[in-house]
Amino acid sequence: MPVAEPRAAKTRRRTRIQAEREELILEAALEVFSAHGFRGATIDQIAEQAGMSKPNLLYYFQNKEVMHRMLIDRLLETWLEPLRRLDAEGEPLTEIRSYIRRKLEMARDYPRESRLFANEILQGAPRIADEMEDLKKLVDEKARVISRWIERGKLARVDPYHMIFSIWATTQHYADFDAQVCKVLGPKRSGEGRFEDAARYLDQLFLGGLKP
Amino acid sequence: MPVAEPRAAKTRRRTRIQAEREELILEAALEVFSAHGFRGATIDQIAEQAGMSKPNLLYYFQNKEVMHRMLIDRLLETWLEPLRRLDAEGEPLTEIRSYIRRKLEMARDYPRESRLFANEILQGAPRIADEMEDLKKLVDEKARVISRWIERGKLARVDPYHMIFSIWATTQHYADFDAQVCKVLGPKRSGEGRFEDAARYLDQLFLGGLKP
């Protein structure tokens, strides 16, 4: 009888080792995928990063795509959280300011996740059509919130969609283009302080540009 | 006697066919590299896109890296032109506005070039250390120009480096994250009009955020 894939088993519950190893593998996969893209990453690399053999890794994940898909799904969950928290009842400029802060913190704390996502979008988002659907719904909803703020004169008359794009672009830039940012800032300024400088600048830019 | 590589020939001048074919290949290579990244692109794919056999392609370019390098070098030349044109003697807000416009036009007209570059930076810019050096010099120079504008009270007191990053991020976003932008805007708004909407929004954001 062939060895049963653990995740194919129906009701059999996950063992301790399964949970540990899967976590270990996903961590390694994130490291490799975010650095080389889906196509550029090899299973061997991921296995080595995880400290196990390739067949052993494939015992936990049927193939490369399953790993990648699982990472993207996880990522989007936490990635969109800051936008979900944008509160229609809050003070508009404060809400936007908090949103920018949170996004920038995520770029600082989870750059690999940001790059994983960027890699995927850059190549036309071929593997994540479904997830993009949810993303669109969320953005549509929050765009309406922003429109209402504008109607009430709490915000400059800007296009809510492009406003959201500009927040994504400016904050994720510090994760996705980190190599360029550090190179241009030079060794002296490319310590962790760059995120505080960025936060200060983005505050100025957006508060100045968006106030009614 | 082995067939001589045309570009290895010292004084022999390029034939008509050489010029045509090399152009054809670089165009195909841009298409494929920008869509799949360096590692994800295969010579076979590029050859097919260019409508020739793989050995034929390799008759013009020694290997994959040479093609890639040539594309990157060309790209950076035109890519940095808008920043070079930022004129210290001009009216600061007008200069910055023109810079944003030009960058946005480039994102619209040369999205593949933008994605090629983004792919490279995203993976840590391993193949373009030299080019990054030139980039840094140019940015340093222009950052000084911006600082002088600020000293003269022509611009809000912002960090010039982060200001440049934010312009790069917001404009290139429309090329690099095009798949996401179009998905979120939906079919109705994702025609070419999105660039005009973006230009309008970015004008508001930056003029509002940067005026003294």
Added chain:
DNA sequence: GAAAAAATTGACCGGTTGGTAAAGATTACA
């Protein structure tokens, strides 16, 4: 129009890559 040079092709090669088969080692549980 013939010889030389340039361009093109099919066949091929060694290394890599995603993934499998099957047997052995370890762990959980009765």
Added chain:
DNA sequence: TGTAATCTTTACCAACCGGTCAATTTTTTC
């Protein structure tokens, strides 16, 4: 403690990929 389930490894394979070779066809040149 025995044994069944789980986990791990070695050996392997077929497809792919970057690149070469040698022979053929096309173009240029005299």
